[in-house]
Amino acid sequence: MKRGKFITFEGGEGVGKSTQAKRLAERLERAGVPVIITREPGGTPVGEDVRDLIMKDRPTDPMTELLLFAAARAEHVTSVIRPALDDGTWVISDRFIDSTRVYQGKRYGLEPELISLLERYTVSPDFPDLTLILDLxxxxxxxxxxxxGTLSRYDAERIETHEVLRKGFLEIATSEPKRCVLIDAxxxxxxxxxxxxxxxxAHLLVEAR
Ligand SMILES: Nc1ncnc2c1ncn2[C@@H]1O[C@H](COP(=O)(O)OP(=O)(O)OP(=O)(O)O)[C@@H](O)[C@H]1O
Ligand SMILES: [Mg+2]
Incomplete structure (x- = not known):
């Protein structure tokens, strides 16, 4: 059986990730591709609890946040993403590793070495095949x-902060051109x-045939 493809949507607040993830899933379904949509933080019962926890009581230490997200991701990859891909199902995730790199790395200044080490233990070898970075x-x-009508605590940050985040996503798109496609949102x-x-x-369907 052919392994499924793993697609992630990334970008700042309100750029249209959830809207586009849903539309892409619908298109793939119409094309006869088995697909699931999932999200981070979230994607599993444990992950959704972590999401609620972080949204409700903002941790004071960014490290707390990084490790909670990493814990949720371990669960997400092993219990949802990897089994689906193994089964030939495509997976679309609304946010994934790049959000951690940008929010916990660029925004809060946590070390890229630590972030990539956590990726190695929670994600590897199931890195996304394609990442769509929505830019706005x-x-x-x-x-x-x-x-x-819904504004998370992240949305309410200063506009300068949102620009830092945007720049972080743009840098990732430039540094990993094989995996990432920048989309004008x-x-x-x-x-x-x-x-x-x-x-x-262009990236996945041709190859999958
Ligand atoms: N291309 C677009 N043009 C105008 N409005 C849009 C566009 N895409 C999405 N929207 C609207 O903008 C709002 C935010 O979209 P959406 O929730 O998909 O963004 P998001 O990236 O998932 O946001 P968040 O980071 O908060 O999860 C929604 O009301 C949606 O209908
Ligand atoms: Mg969303």
Whole structure:
């Protein structure tokens, strides 16, 4: 059986990750590809509890947050992502390792060496086959999240902080061009969907045939 492909959506607040993850899953289903959508933090009962915990009582030490996310990720990879991929199912995750690299690394300054060590123990060898980085000026992302009516504690950060996050994602896209595709998220939903589909077709569908 052919192994499934692993796709992640990344980018700042309100850029359209959840919207596009859902649309991509629908397209893949229509194309006859078995697919599941999952998210981080979350994706498993333990992961969802960790998500609630972090959203409710913000840890004072960023290290607490990093280790909680890593614990949730270990569970997510071993109990959801890896079994699905082994089974030939494609997996779409709404946020994954790059969010940790950017939020806990760039935003809070935790060491990249520690972050990559944790990746080695929680993710390796199941790194994403393709990462779609949705890029949008920080002000527009926060505005979208505000219009949606739900604003997490991350959304409420200063705009300068959101720009730091945006830059972090752009750096990842530049440094890992084989895995990452940068998508202009300022376009209408359907245009972004088309760009996402083009990237998936070019990177994964051709190869899967
Ligand atoms: N291309 C787009 N143009 C305009 N509005 C959009 C676009 N994509 C998504 N939206 C709207 O912006 C809001 C945020 O979208 P969505 O929830 O998908 O973003 P997100 O990246 O998952 O956000 P978060 O980081 O908070 O999880 C939603 O109300 C959505 O309908
Ligand atoms: Mg979302």
């Amino acid at each position: 000026p920080a002000t527009e992302g926060v505005e979208r999240a505000q219009n949606r 300022s376009l209408p939903v359907s245009s972004v969907e088309t760009a996402v589909w083009q990237a998936v077709s």
